[in-house]
Amino acid sequence: MATARSADLAGFAPTLLSADEFDRSRQFRVAADRDRFFAAHALKRRLLGVLLGVPGAQLRFERQWAGKPQLVGRELHFNLSHSGDWVVLAISRSAPVGVDIEQGDSALPEGMLSLALHPDDRLAREPDSLVDRFYTAWTLKEAVSKGVGIGLALPFTQLRLEPSAPTQYRCRHGDELWHAEHRKLEGGAHLAVACLSPWTRLRLLRIERGI
Amino acid sequence: MQCTATQPIDGVTPLRTSKLFGGEHSAAQPGPGGRGAFKAALVEPRPGMVVGLYNGNGRDELRVNLLNDSRYVHFSCLLGGTSQGRVRGIAIAPRVGEGHIGYAPGERFSVWYSPDYRHLELMLTPEMLGELVGDEFERIGDIQSGFIMRATPPGSRTIDAATRLAQRVEHQGASPLLLHAAVLEFLGWHFEGLNRNGVQDAVPLRERRRLLAARERLLEDLSAPPTIAELAMEVGLNQLKLKRGFRSLFGMGVYSLFQRHRMERARELLYHYNVTETALMLGYSNISHFSTAFRKQFGVLPGEARKNTLISVQCPSHLSSGISGSA
Known part of the structure; x- marks a missing residue:
């Protein structure tokens, strides 16, 4: 899993992106949104390219049924998320993966509380505040939901979080058992990753200045 | 041309979709493979065009592995209950009202349907689809690749069109022209949904989740909208x-959406309440404001709409559909 601030990825050549991605990045009217979109997709192509041993610009992507992107013809799973100026990419060689980052600096969205929590949700460590509790549950469930790849069809209220270790969780979706992990980053951002197969080692890579 | 892969998979020969769904439209009811877990009604308005309506039996859920031997392009819409599936490692779980386009000859599916499952499916041969939509064809995806599975966003118009088509299938004996029209309307809204897909991509999932919550909250009380800031x-x-x-x-914008739902609700309320009562229930203290807003949406004043609905309620059903349809 790689995290970065979008400003640190601004040096990538625009030609790294596909024409379609580049066009989409131009659609953002706010410069910060545009930069973050560029950073996320540049990071995706650069890192996946390194792992697969091909130039990032040559990678081809397609969309699954409900829009989840995947690599064409290659067995490498990935998922992207961004929030504020954070960009995060999760990669798994073995199974579908989902990731979510929330800057978590806004006031607690009261209207979302009832949508985010399952009555029997249990968190590994009781968070300091209701805001933290909300974003912990939210990012974990969003990561699972993005991993499953059915988007909004998966209501958070039906996902129950069950802690398995200090920062780790299990979460059942139908017949599938998803494994998830939650971390709090410097500056208070919440980060969660979920994968269909358990992992022995989660590598967290912090990218500071280009790669 | 049917795909005839019959190799046992994991030691179990999967059920063919044509057996279960009557997908090759020869069977009016599912064969023994259907196990009575649901009912299928199929009509074929034209060669190469089949409409299927599937209803769970209300008691049993159905979990089954399938081999897709259909060579049709499927346009479907879940009208009720839950359906889940997996093909090529992709999870498929439509929400009610969500459109779905699928073309997957020879693929293996595992599916699960809830007992209250209700599902409409329009099946077109690629040739028929080409004839109907011409150059638009490629917008559904690359059919040469032999595999298309994609959702189109839910929209009230897709659901309306699907519901109308389902009614035409259920009440067989309906005019072939109307059945055909309902097919084209359903297909048309699917393609409209594809238009919106591109736009939707610009809204990240997290924001979509919040926007759906906002929509729910906005429509919670149609007599008193929250402010945008709230x-x-x-x-x-x-x-x-x-x-x-x-x-x-x-x-549409926040208040346009609110207003649209408010007026739809007004139209329903006018079946049972007079204009003044309806206006008050929807938070209008000024009847003429209400009447103006209603006319803006439906082109008739609420009083006129009420008169029409009262006539249609009193008329026999086969006449009333013509009358209320014009309102």
Whole structure:
């Protein structure tokens, strides 16, 4: 899993992106949104390219049924998320993966509380505040939901979080058992990753200045 | 031409979809493979065009592995209950009202349907689809690749069109022209949904979740809308994102959406209440404001609409559909 601030990825050549991605990045009217979109997709192509041993610009992507992107013809799973100026990419060689980052600096969205929590949700460590509790549950469930790849069809209220270790969780979706992990980053951002197969080692890579 | 892969998979020969669904339209009812877990009604308005309506039996859920031997392009819409499936490692779980386009000859599916499952499916041969939509064809995806599985966003118009088509299938003996028209309308809204897909991509999933919550909250009480500022705070989006997101995702602004639902509700209420009562229930203290808003949406004054609905309620059903349809 790689995290970065979008400003640190601004040096990538625009030609790294596909024409379609580049066009989409131009659609953002706010410069910060545009930069973050560029950073996320540049990071995706650069890192996946390194792992697969091909130039990032040559990678081809397609969309699954409900829009989840995947690599064409290659067995490498990935998922992207961004929030504020954070960009995060999760990669798994073995199974579908989902990731979510929330800057978590806004006031607690009261209207979302009832949508985010399952009555029997249990968190590994009781968070300091209701805001933290909300974003912990939210990012974990969003990561699972993005991993499953059915988007909004998966209501958070039906996902129950069950802690398995200090920062780790299990979460059942139908017949599938998803494994998830939650971390709090410097500056208070919440980060969660979920994968269909358990992992022995989660590598967290912090990218500071280009790669 | 049917795909005839009959190799046992994991030691179990999967059921063919044509057996279960009558997908090759020869069977009016599912064969023994259907196990009575649901009922299928199939009509074929033209060669190469089949409409199927599937209803769970209300008691049993159905979990089954399938081999797709259909060579049709499927346009479907879940009308009720739950359906889940997996093909090529992709999870498929449509929400009610969500459109779905699938073309997967020879693929293996594992599916699960709830007992209250209700599902409409329009099946077109690629040739028939080409004839109907011409150059638009490639917008559904690359058919040469032999595999298309994609969702189109839910929209009230897709659901309306699907519901109308389902009614035409259920009440067989309906005019072939109307059945055909309902097919084209359903197909048309699917393609409209594809238009919105591109726009929707610009709204990240997290924002979509919040926007859906905002929509729910907005429509909770049709007599008193929250302010944009309240709504934005409650779902944790800024006002600009909320307003833009509504336009991208739902195709209209926050208050236009509210007003549209309010007027739809007004039309329902006018079956049972007079104009003044309806206006008051929907938070209008000024009847002429209500009447103006109603006419803006439906082209007739609420009093006239009420008169029409009363006539249609008193008429025999086969006449009333003509009358209320014109309102």
